[in-house]
Amino acid sequence: MPTEVDYDIALVGAGPAGTAAALALRGSGLRVLLLDKAAFPRDKICGDAVPGHALKALRQLDPAYVDALWELEPRDEVRRSRIVAPSGASFYMHWNLRTFNSPRLDFDAALLGLVRRFTDTEIRENASLKTLEITPDYAHLHLADGTAITARLVIGCDGANSVVGRRLLPEPRLARAHHSAGVRAYFENVAGTESGTTEFFFSQNYLAGYCWLFPVGAGRYNVGLGMLSELVAQHKVDLKQLLLDTVATHPELAGRFREARQLGPVLGFGLPMG
Ligand SMILES: Cc1cc2nc3c(=O)[nH]c(=O)nc-3n(C[C@H](O)[C@H](O)[C@H](O)COP(=O)(O)OP(=O)(O)OC[C@H]3O[C@@H](n4cnc5c(N)ncnc54)[C@H](O)[C@@H]3O)c2cc1C
Known part of the structure; x- marks a missing residue:
C-alpha cells in the first residue's frame, strides 16, 4: 500500500x-x-515585455488578477512597436491588446x-x-x-x-536550431525614446538576431540583444560586448545613448524557442 x-x-x-x-x-x-x-x-x-496574450489568458482565469497587475510599478504601458531595418528605415506596428512592460x-x-x-x-x-x-x-x-x-x-x-x-522529457529535448542566446542591461537617460513604444533594431552585424530597446517605467530601459545560439557559437560572438558596441556605434542608437547611464552589468540567459 x-x-x-x-x-x-x-x-x-x-x-x-x-x-x-x-x-x-x-x-x-x-x-x-x-x-x-x-x-x-x-x-x-x-x-x-509582457505579451498581451498573457494578460488575456490571465483575465480568462479571473479579471481581478489583471486588474491587480495594472497597479504594478514600475511599468510602461505599450501600444506600439517601432521596427528599424538595417538601412535605418522604420515603421510602426500598433498592438490590439493592451499590455505593459515591467521588470x-x-x-x-x-x-x-x-x-x-x-x-x-x-x-x-x-x-x-x-x-x-x-x-x-x-x-x-x-x-x-x-x-x-x-x-x-x-x-x-x-x-x-x-x-x-x-x-x-526524451532526448532531444531542445531543437538546437531554435535555441537563442540573449543578453540585456538596464539604462536610463536614453534620448529620443517614446513612452508606450518598444523598439527593435535589425542590423547586418547581428546575423539572425536583433537589438531591442524597451521602456520599463521609472525612466528606465531594458536594452538587449538576442541571436540564434548556433550562430553565436559558429562566429564566436561575444554577445555582451556586441550589445555595448551596438549602443556605442549604431548610426541611430549612438547619438541616443551618448548621455545614457548603464545600471548594472550586461547579463545573459538561454532562450529556447521551440
Ligand atoms: C534575454 C531574454 C529576453 C526575453 N525577453 C522576453 C520578453 O521581452 N517577453 C517575453 O514574454 N519573454 C521573453 N523572454 C522569455 C521569457 O523570459 C520566458 O519565456 C519566461 O521567463 C518563461 O517563464 P517560466 O515560468 O517558464 O520560466 P522562468 O521565468 O525561467 O521561471 C522558472 C522558475 O523556476 C525556478 N527554478 C529553476 N530551477 C529550479 C529548481 N531546480 N528547483 C526549484 N525552482 C527552480 C527559477 O528560480 C524560476 O523562478 C526572454 C528570455 C530571454 C533569455
Whole structure:
C-alpha cells in the first residue's frame, strides 16, 4: 500500500508558468505545492515585455488578477512597436491588446503575490529541486536541502534549464536550431525614446538576431540583444560586448545613448524557442 502522499500537485518553479498554473488550480480542492529555488523578488534575464496574450489568458482565469497587475510599478504601458531595418528605415506596428512592460524582478513577485492572495497554494521559496524519481504511485521530489516530498503529479515550470524536463522529457529535448542566446542591461537617460513604444533594431552585424530597446517605467530601459545560439557559437560572438558596441556605434542608437547611464552589468540567459 502506498503511504500518504504530501500533495496532489507539485509545481516546480514560481515564474510565470508556475504561478499561472497555481492560479488556474484555484478552487480545484487539490493540495498544491509551489516551490522555487529562489527567494522573491528575484531577477530573471528577460526583455520585460509582457505579451498581451498573457494578460488575456490571465483575465480568462479571473479579471481581478489583471486588474491587480495594472497597479504594478514600475511599468510602461505599450501600444506600439517601432521596427528599424538595417538601412535605418522604420515603421510602426500598433498592438490590439493592451499590455505593459515591467521588470521581471517586480512582475514575477507580483504574480506570486496573486497566488498568495487568491489561493490556498503552499509556497516554498529557497527550495531547490535536485532530483526527481517517479514510481508507480507517486513523484518523489528530493530538494537540495535534503527534504523529500511526494506528489501525485509534478508539473515542471522550472524554466529553460528545467530539472523536471531533464528527468522526464526524451532526448532531444531542445531543437538546437531554435535555441537563442540573449543578453540585456538596464539604462536610463536614453534620448529620443517614446513612452508606450518598444523598439527593435535589425542590423547586418547581428546575423539572425536583433537589438531591442524597451521602456520599463521609472525612466528606465531594458536594452538587449538576442541571436540564434548556433550562430553565436559558429562566429564566436561575444554577445555582451556586441550589445555595448551596438549602443556605442549604431548610426541611430549612438547619438541616443551618448548621455545614457548603464545600471548594472550586461547579463545573459538561454532562450529556447521551440
Ligand atoms: C534575454 C531574454 C529576453 C526575453 N525577453 C522576453 C520578453 O521581452 N517577453 C517575453 O514574454 N519573454 C521573453 N523572454 C522569455 C521569457 O523570459 C520566458 O519565456 C519566461 O521567463 C518563461 O517563464 P517560466 O515560468 O517558464 O520560466 P522562468 O521565468 O525561467 O521561471 C522558472 C522558475 O523556476 C525556478 N527554478 C529553476 N530551477 C529550479 C529548481 N531546480 N528547483 C526549484 N525552482 C527552480 C527559477 O528560480 C524560476 O523562478 C526572454 C528570455 C530571454 C533569455
